[in-house]
Structures are given as C-alpha cells and as structure tokens.
Amino acid sequence: MPTTPTRTVHPTAIVAALSAAGIAVSLMQTIIVPLVPRLPEYLHTSNDNAAWALTATLLTGAVATPIAGRLGDMYGKRLILALSLLSVALGSVVCALSDQLPPFLVGRALQGVGMGAIALGISMMRDSLPPERLGSGIAAMSASLGVGGALGLPIAALVAQYDWHALFWGAAVITLVCLVAVLIVVPASPAHRTAGFDYVGAVGLATALTLLLLPLSKGATWGWATPLTLGLFAGAIIVFALWIAYELRRDHPLVDLRTTAERTVALTNGASMAAGFALFSMSLIPVQLLMAPAVTGNGNGLSMVKAGLFLAPGGLVMFACSNIGARVSRAFGPRSSLALGAAVMAVGYLIQLVLLVADWHIGPWHLVLITCTISAGIGIAYAAMPALIMGAVPLRQTGEANGVNALMRSLGMSVASAIVGMVLAHNVVTVKLPTQAGVRALAFPSNTGYLIATIVSLVACAVSVVCALALRPAR
Known part of the structure; x- marks a missing residue:
C-alpha cells in the first residue's frame, strides 16, 4: 500500500521497523543450532540427512539475496521485502507443523528465501531517511545480522528444552509482526523498471552458487577429494564462467558486473567476504570451547543454554558499536571505519591466539572478552560497507549492489564453515565419556585445531584491513 504524499514517518520508526525485520530474519540462522543433535530423532532420519536442514537455508539464502535486490530495484523494495518476510513466516509455519524431513526442508528453504531482507532494508533507508540519519540507520540495519544471530542461540536453547515446535511458531509470529510494522511504517521506495527480469541470469547464478556451496557445506562429509566434491567445484567454475560471459553481453543484466568490478565496489566486497x-x-x-568437556583440557563443560548466554553479549556489543562505526564514517569517511573495524576484529583474534600459544585455559569470561572485541570490530566494519557500496553505485542499483555485497558476506561465512570446520575436525583429542549407550570414545577439537583456526581467521581480518586501506580516501 503506497504511502500518501502528505504522510510523514519519523526516521526512528523507520530504522526500528527495518532493523527488527533484519533481526527476525537473522534469527533463522541460529534458531536451529540447539536442535541439531536431536533432529535425527525429531524427524525420524539419519544424521547426514538431518544436516540438510542447515544446508537448505544456506543455499536458498545465497541464491535469493542478489535476486531479491534486483527485484527490489525493479518493482519496489518494500514489496519484495514484504514478500521475503512472508516467505520466512510461511517457512516457519511449515517447520512447526513438520515431523518428517521433507516438509521440514521445504520450510527451512522458505526461511532462507527471506535472507535478502537485510540488504533490501539497507537500500530502503537510502530512499526513506534524511541524510543526517542515513549513516546511523544503515549501521543499525547492518548490525541486525549479528544481533539476531547472537540472541537467537540462548533463546532457542531455552525454548527447545520444552517444545521444539514452539521455536518455529514463535519465529512465525515475530516475522509477521515485523511484516505488519514494515507495511505500516516504512514508505514505499521508487521502482526502476528499465527492462524485464533476467530469468536466464537468475537461473545461471542459482546453478553456479548451488554447485559452489554444496561442496563447501558437505565436503567434510563427502570427502574433499571425492569425485562428487571435485566435480561440483569444477561445475561451479564452468557455470560461473558462462554466466559472466552471458551477463556482460546483456544490456540489463541481473548483476551489473562492470559496476561490481569498479574499484570501490570490488574492494568493499572483498572486505565483506573476509x-x-x-x-x-x-x-x-x-561455542566449542564453552561446551567441550573439561576433561579435554580446553573445554568448560557448559550446557547449550549457558554457552549461549555467555555468547549473547557479543550481539549487543555489535549493535552498540555499529553507531560508533557510523560516527567514524561521518568524521573520517567509511574507508577509515572499515579499516578500524577490521583491525579491532584482529585484536580479538590476537587475544585468543596469545592464550592458545601460552597454553592457558580459556575460560568463559575470556571468551566473553574475545567475542565482544571481535563483535565490536564487526559492528564498526559492517556499518561502513553499505555506505561504501551506495556511494559508488547509482540510486537505481542500490538493491542489486547491496544484494551482491550481502552475498559476498554469505560466501565468506560458507568458506569459514568449510575451512574452520575441517581444521577443527582433523585436529582432535579423544576422551572416554559416559553416554546413554555406555562409555564411548568421543573426539573434540584440540588446542592445535583451535590455534590453526585462529591464525586463519587472523589472516581473514588482515585481508579486510588491506582491502579497506586500498580504497581511495573520501574527498
């Protein structure tokens, strides 16, 4: 329902509605974490099949994010945001009604379709907010990803102890409330229907991303050197090459690759991925250091609920520091904010590295310090990325460009899942623990695994810093 010309909405209400929608969508990433060990039992399936509940959301989210951005530019961002939130609510209802794997996967896939909401919300702020509120609004929207992820873990763990279906009923209600708030509060954005939708480009991008993300998420299970994994990676390279060639010949492509290759956009996307x-x-x-048994030598033996409560402050710190990022961007330019955020992230990983090298036990409060430091850096850096992107592209391409930027973040998270997961899985310590089936030997990550994973993460922070410093200073 379009906004009438005489209607005025306070900028704070717009920021609140869009940020709440971003938090609701990001909750879908962690809402399932406490259920993972019990999903095979709940859905009457095997461990390998139950793992698709995570993969389904990852795949559909990665595919939907850039497509939603493009559709938002063409048909109006509020309309596509509303449809994205509706998909999340519908997917949550399907999951809440499911006791078998197939419908549950359909629900999780529908939840993933809504992952483009954050990029759309950032683009809508450019259309709706006065210039003096734009920086802080974008920063809050960017930080909603971390806030939802951090708060979702303890909340989901608490609810799942009593009724796991209630998690998804609650997610549906929250998402519908956010949908109503967006429709009432947020003005409609202008549409730019310059041409028809690039269906071939959308299918090509979806195929290429699926071929890439499937082996990234399942390679540890299938084996990294198996013909299936290597074949999917090879297929992804071929399809991406064909898709790029096709998009470059289009007058109105799904993704404007020439704009994406522009220095500011390319470097910001590189920093986003890192x-x-x-x-x-x-x-x-x-979370593994908190929940691993103390007998492993590096664990703290906490329950999922307690571990989530120790990790929750990170999300709040991320949200608070996003405003600091906006202020730094306003005073010194978003390039400085991005570099500062990446450097603060590196400090958090350096603290973790020092503790691991010194072979000190990393207790819960050490991890609060580490996660809050890293979260502060992410909040500062994420506040700068949309500002850099939107400052480098025309108004009619903000949805598309922010969608691609969000996709790069998702790809970075997928690569981390593969690399860090592989490192922790291949460097383990085995201990004998009592279980319902008797005493069993169980494997947990060793200090060596944590050390290598921390170093790799430090390298990622360094890449983000280098990309930020390579940007042209703001005039």
Missing part, C-alpha cells in the same frame, strides 16, 4: 569469514569463525570456535 569479514563474513571472521564473523562465522567466531561463532564456531567459542
């Missing part, structure tokens, strides 16, 4: 790696690595390492 920051996405650092963000996801932070979610993989601390």
